[in-house]
Structure formats: structure tokens, C-alpha cells
Amino acid sequence: MGPQHPSTHGVLRVILKLDGEWIVEAHPDIGYLHRSFEKMGELRTYTNGLPLTDRWDYLCAMTNNLVYSMAVEQLLEVEVPERAQYLRVIVCELNRIASHLVFIGTYGLDLGAQTPFLYCFRDRERILHIFEEICGARLTYSYIYPGGVSGDALPGWLEKVDAFLDYLPPMMREIDQLLTGNEIFILRTRNIGLISPEQAIDWSLSGPMLRASNVNFDLRKESPYQVYDRLDFSVAVAEQGDCLARYHVRVAEIGESIKMVKQCLAQIPDGPTRAKLPKTIKPPAGEVYARVDTPRGELGVYMISDGTDKPYRQKIRGPAFVNLSILSELLPGWKIADAVSILGSIDVVMGEVDR
Amino acid sequence: MSEEEKLENTETSDKPLKPAGKASPGKALAEVTPPDPRLLALAELLQSTFGDAALESVVDRGMVTLVISPGTLLDTCQQLKTDPALSFDYLACLTSIDRQDHLEVAYNLRSLTHKHEFCLKVRLPRDTPEIPTVTSIWKGANWHEREAYDLMGIHFQGHPDLRRILLPDEWEGHPLRKYYVYEPDDVPSEQGPPEHLLIQLEGVE
Numbered sequence: 347m348g349p350q351h352p353s354t355h356g357v358l359r360v361i362l363k364l365d366g367e368w369i370v371e372a373h374p375d376i377g378y379l380h381r382s383f384e385k386m387g388e389l390r391t392y393t394n395g396l397p398l399t400d401r402w403d404y405l406c407a408m409t410n411n412l413v414y415s416m417a418v419e420q421l422l423e424v425e426v427p428e429r430a431q432y433l434r435v436i437v438c439e440l441n442r443i444a445s446h447l448v449f450i451g452t453y454g455l456d457l458g459a460q461t462p463f464l465y466c467f468r469d470r471e472r473i474l475h476i477f478e479e480i481c482g483a484r485l486t487y488s489y490i491y492p493g494g495v496s497g498d499a500l501p502g503w504l505e506k507v508d509a510f511l512d513y514l515p516p517m518m519r520e521i522d523q524l525l526t527g528n529e530i531f532i533l534r535t536r537n538i539g540l541i542s543p544e545q546a547i548d549w550s551l552s553g554p555m556l557r558a559s560n561v562n563f564d565l566r567k568e569s570p571y572q573v574y575d576r577l578d579f580s581v582a583v584a585e586q587g588d589c590l591a592r593y594h595v596r597v598a599e600i601g602e603s604i605k606m607v608k609q610c611l612a613q614i615p616d617g618p619t620r621a622k623l624p625k626t627i628k629p630p631a632g633e634v635y636a637r638v639d640t641p642r643g644e645l646g647v648y649m650i651s652d653g654t655d656k657p658y659r660q661k662i663r664g665p666a667f668v669n670l671s672i673l674s675e676l677l678p679g680w681k682i683a684d685a686v687s688i689l690g691s692i693d694v695v696m697g698e699v700d701r
Numbered sequence: 702m703s704e705e706e707k708l709e710n711t712e713t714s715d716k717p718l719k720p721a722g723k724a725s726p727g728k729a730l731a732e733v734t735p736p737d738p739r740l741l742a743l744a745e746l747l748q749s750t751f752g753d754a755a756l757e758s759v760v761d762r763g764m765v766t767l768v769i770s771p772g773t774l775l776d777t778c779q780q781l782k783t784d785p786a787l788s789f790d791y792l793a794c795l796t797s798i799d800r801q802d803h804l805e806v807a808y809n810l811r812s813l814t815h816k817h818e819f820c821l822k823v824r825l826p827r828d829t830p831e832i833p834t835v836t837s838i839w840k841g842a843n844w845h846e847r848e849a850y851d852l853m854g855i856h857f858q859g860h861p862d863l864r865r866i867l868l869p870d871e872w873e874g875h876p877l878r879k880y881y882v883y884e885p886d887d888v889p890s891e892q893g894p895p896e897h898l899l900i901q902l903e904g905v906e
Contacts, residue, residue, distance in 0.1 A: 377867040
């Protein structure tokens with residue numbers, strides 16, 4: 347199956363051993379999109395390494411920028427100005443909405459529903475316009491910088507975000523009506539691809555994959571970074587651990603993200619958007635592990651500085667990379683058609699799996 | 702240590718942050734960063750549990766690191782997971798590092814029950830980088846270990862499926878090693894650039 351199959355979301359190949367319609371063995375084969383970002387990062391300065399992060403997980407590049415910047419800031423031990431922290435949370439949560447919209451759209455497409463896809467991409471486009479206005483790019487933002495953000499919001503930008511947040515909920519209800527109650531959709535997802543809580547923890551799953559298996563763990567709540575500790579939100583958790591639960595968790599997360607951005611807009615103070623950093627960033631030697639919660643789960647960067655202007659080593663812990671590894675245990679026992687449901691519910695972005 | 706860090710924070714940042722009025726004092730922004738007494742408590746707990754096995758223990762920039770010898774890795778990990786006071790049930794990350802005179806493997810472990818985490822480290826000789834796999838304890842280690850084998854050439858003994866994961870099977874060498882020889886695309890090799898590129902290059906010149 348794959349690597350050119352449309353339901354494999356990029357270039358994933360899964361070698362399946364079948365008994366009639368049933369899957370007996372599954373071996374995911376990855377690496378088609380490997381660009382060796384970890385090695386490339388070692389050859390570039392800290393500032394020059396930032397644009398590479400946009401290319402890990404191209405559906406939520408803001409969180410990639412954030413985790414990289416946080417790693418550098420932790421090495422330098424600098425605190426980021428408050429306004430910049432709020433701007434960071436606003437763009438990251440908007441990016442989460444955009445990423446989940448792509449998930450809902452393409453998941454519908456995987457299971458044969460064409461219409462939600464068009465609706466989702468229409469609304470996602472509005473978020474991309476908002477991003478284009480603040481940083482000039484639709485997908486590769488490089489907006490969140492070590493020390494702050496690359497530029498303050500233009501006058502009127504925050505109002506546009508607010509207007510979008512008012513626009514989205516009715517549209518979400520519309521998409522919901524198309525997909526959530528759809529009988530075919532439910533038949534293809536309910537009680538399919540079950541993951542128990544113990545399994546989820548054992549395989550180090552994270553994000554919606556973990557929370558849909560009834561494990562209440564969210565880095566934004568448990569070890570809040572930036573200004574997440576000042577926001578009032580609940581962690582979306584589902585009990586069943588099937589494909590439908592993972593879908594429900596993501597839909598619920600969109601609602602929570604809307605709540606969070608609303609609060610940020612109310613709380614955001616005036617002030618500088620960048621901490622004063624030297625032109626050449628040379629962190630003192632040491633090691634840090636920075637991590638954030640992306641739409642796909644825990645994105646971590648283990649960064650080592652040797653005191654020079656280039657990172658000695660950076661390991662990228664991609665959430666989809668780890669979430670995908672359960673496939674060899676999860677797929678056996680289900681039918682081929684279920685494999686498409688299960689694969690779609692993991693919500694992989696191959697750019698980040700292969701790095 | 703904590704005093705110095707606080708001083709540094711105020712010096713380098715543009716404007717020192719005040720804790721928000723309504724946030725609880727334990728969660729105020731200034732206290733989320735390094736000087737966290739919980740980290741020191743965790744470091745002490747680990748030190749007292751693994752007193753003999755621990756070669757080194759460091760608390761630096763928000764991370765507790767414990768270095769142990771590769772021989773005791775499996776027993777230590779088993780205890781880390783099963784000891785109710787520790788219960789590190791979640792392997793967050795596994796990193797391989799080339800320190801030039803030796804190799805290192807760093808395990809970022811987390812407990813979802815106690816909400817604490819730290820970094821366990823082992824050092825390996827460069828010539829024989831062999832270490833037992835931890836996939837029997839945390840299944841999530843599977844692909845991380847394959848990646849470390851693929852890119853850094855560390856052999857995880859007892860791994861169920863130790864093959865290259867990101868690079869093609871026929872690839873030679875391990876690119877993340879510091880002495881790995883590579884040829885950047887824009888430097889022509891000794892034979893010069895391939896013929897179909899020559900025309901383009903002339904045009905550029």
C-alpha cells in the first residue's frame with residue numbers, strides 16, 4: 347500500500363500481509379521524504395536553522411518555530427516579552443485549527459465524503475490569509491523567532507482574528523452536520539482501530555492519539571509553556587480509543603482553541619515583541635529538551651550547545667513519527683478498508699515523520 | 702545557582718516579567734523557568750534510589766540528568782518504571798549523541814502519574830557501541846532505536862527489528878557521526894559535474 351496511494355497522506359508505504367481481506371502483518375516503510383534536518387541543523391547557525399523548522403511539519407509550522415525557539419531560549423535562559431508570548435499562543439492555536447481542518451477534510455475524503463473537504467479548505471484559507479498578513483507566508487512562516495516574534499501585529503490584525511473566531515463556529519456546525527452524524531462515516535470509524543490506554547502510553551503516543559484513548563495528558567496543561575497557564579481551557583478526552591474518538595477529540599480541540607485565542611485577544615498587553623539578544627547567538631554549553639503540544643502531539647527538540655554559534659546536535663522528536671510506529675501492532679486483525687480509516691485517524695504528516 | 706539564574710534572566714530579557722495577578726503563585730511565569738525546587742527534589746530522589754549505579758547527576762536549565770553505566774541500563778529502567786515513587790511509564794524521547802571520544806544515548810523519561818520527567822544517559826565506547834534495547838520496557842523506543850542505529854550506528858542488542866529506517870538499506874555509514882564524510886551538492890566532484898548540468902553551469906558563468 348503506497349507510497350503513491352492518496353490515502354497515505356504523502357509518501358508512506360505500508361507492506362501488508364493479507365489473509366483474504368484481513369491484515370495479518372503490517373510493516374510501515376518510511377524515509378521517502380528524508381532531508382536530514384538534524385544534520386543540516388548542525389551545519390547552520392541558530393538563526394539560520396529556523397527556516398528549516400518550517401519544513402518539518404508543514405501543516406503547523408508555527409509550533410515547529412516555537413519549539414525550536416524555546417530550545418534556544420532555554421539554552422540562553424532568556425525570558426520572552428509578554429506580548430510576544432501572547433502572539434505566539436494566538437498563532438499556534440490558529441495553526442492548530444487550520445491543521446485540524448485539514449484533518450477533518452482529508453479524513454472525510456479518505457472515507458468517501460467529498461463535501462466537507464471543500465468546506466474545511468475554504469475556512470482554512472482564511473487562517474492562511476491571517477498568517478500571510480502577519481508574516482508574509484502561507485505555510486513556511488518563520489514567524490516565531492528565538493527571543494520573540496519577527497514582527498508585531500499590524501493595526502487591525504487582532505480585530506481580524508476576532509472576526510474570524512466569530513465566523514468559524516457556525517461553519518463548524520455545518521461541517522459537523524455533514525460528517526459527525528453521517529451513517530457511513532460512523533460505520534467506517536466506530537470501534538475500528540481500538541487502542542487501549544495502556545497501549546497508548548506504552549507506545550509513547552501523544553496528542554489526540556493519546557487523549558482519545560482516555561489518557562488525560564496535555565503538555566499545555568501539565569507543564570504550561572508561554573502563557574498557557576493563564577488561559578482557561580479544558581483538555582478534550584474521549585474514552586473509546588477508536589477512530590471515531592480520535593475524530594471527536596480533534597473537533598473538540600478546535601472549540602477549545604477558539605476559546606483560548608479569544609482569551610488571548612482579551613488579555614494581550616502592549617509592549618515589545620522581542621527580547622534583546624546578541625546578533626550572533628552563542629548559548630553557553632549545555633543540553634535542553636524543549637517540547638510543545640502540536641496538533642499531532644508532543645513535538646520535542648533535544649538541543650545540545652557546545653558554546654559555539656551552531657548547535658552541536660539537535661534531535662527532533664516528531665509526534666507523527668512516534669504515533670505511526672504503533673501501526674505494526676495496530677493494523678493486524680482489521681480489514682484493508684479499515685487500514686485506510688486507521689491511517690487517516692493517526693493524522694500523519696510525512697514531512698515530519700521523515701524529517 | 703537559583704539566585705544567579707534569576708539575575709541572568711532579568712539582565713538579558715527586555716523587561717522582567719511580573720507574575721499575572723490571577724494566576725496561582727506556583728504557576729507564575731518567572732517560576733516555570735529553571736529555579737524549580739521540584740527538580741532538585743526529583744534529582745535527590747533519583748540519587749538516593751540509584752546511589753551506587755549513578756555515575757553523575759546534573760541539574761541544569763530545567764533538566765535533571767542522571768548518567769549510568771550501560772551494564773545497569775535494563776535493571777535501572779525496569780526499576781524506574783515499576784517503582785511506585787518514580788513510575789516513569791512514558792518514554793518521551795531517545796537521542797543519540799556523538800561526543801567524538803565516545804557516544805551517548807539520552808532517554809527522556811516522564812511519569813504521567815507524578816507528572817515529573819528527567820533525562821537518563823549512558824555513555825558508550827566509540828568502537829563498540831552496543832547497548833541492550835529498552836523496547837521490552839517501553840515499546841515506543843522501537844523506532845527511536847532504529848533511527849539511532851540508522852543515523853548514528855548504535856547497536857541495540859535484542860531489538861525485535863533493527864533495520865535502517867530513514868535511509869535506504871544499501872546506504873553506507875552513519876551520517877550523524879561527526880566524522881562522516883559527505884559531499885555537498887554544490888561542490889563538483891573530481892570528475893566534474895555531470896554532462897547535463899554543464900550547459901546550465903556555463904550559462905550561469
